[in-house]
Amino acid sequence: MAEGWSLTFELFRVFLPKPKYAVSGPGGVEASFDWRAAYDEGNATMLRARLVNDVASYS
Numbered sequence: 001m002a003e004g005w006s007l008t009f010e011l012f013r014v015f016l017p018k019p020k021y022a023v024s025g026p027g028g029v030e031a032s033f034d035w036r037a038a039y040d041e042g043n044a045t046m047l048r049a050r051l052v053n054d055v056a057s058y059s
Contacts, residue, residue: 002053010048012040 015036023029039046 004052005054006050006052008050010050011037012043012045012048013038 015038016033017035019031023031037046
């Protein structure tokens with residue numbers, strides 16, 4: 001990706017399932033979760049996407 005360009009997603013409420021296995025010991029851990037987003041009344045949104053690039057307008 002070009003420097004200074006980005007695409008970010010902001011989710012205000014996300015629910016993760018309870019893990020089915022315990023993690024113990026030092027070191028890194030990698031895990032995948034099937035998550036669900038929910039509408040947030042306080043922010044009146046579920047997802048916010050932000051694109052930063054060199055395009056002035058998409059109209």
